[in-house]
Amino acid sequence: MEVKRMVNYKEVGKRIRNARTEKKITQEKFAEMLGVSTGYISQIESGQKCFNLKRLKESEIILEKPTSYFIDGTERETNSYLIDEIVEDLKVLDEEKIKMIKELVKSMTNK
Known part of the structure; x- marks a missing residue:
């Protein structure tokens, strides 16, 4: 076949x-x-x-x-390539900065 x-x-x-x-x-x-x-x-x-x-x-x-x-x-x-790039950038940050970024994203998405 x-x-x-x-x-x-x-x-x-x-x-x-x-x-x-x-x-x-x-x-x-x-x-x-x-x-x-x-x-x-x-x-x-x-x-x-x-x-x-x-x-x-x-x-x-x-x-x-x-x-x-x-x-x-x-x-x-x-935007999948952008998300991949963001994830790579986040890997080098400490936990405090990641939490700040999470809060920023939450405020932008109204969640």
Whole structure:
């Protein structure tokens, strides 16, 4: 039984290229940020290959686009990369500062 590919690699590659160029990041710089070769980025953007989930998540953070945008062109989860960045920033703070930030967020969300 043949399984059809559910994701169109050419479209994914095109969206990655568009997001990269919007951010004014060269293929070389993007490859360096991901720890891959420029040739690999070229293959991704032309639809010959597709990122694994780890690289897709890294691309989401670098290009500030949700994974859903790369997969199907929608921008649901539009702030997931920001939440991930905030969580990483919080990890270096002491408990008192985290509590202050929590109270600030509560006041902004009326909870």
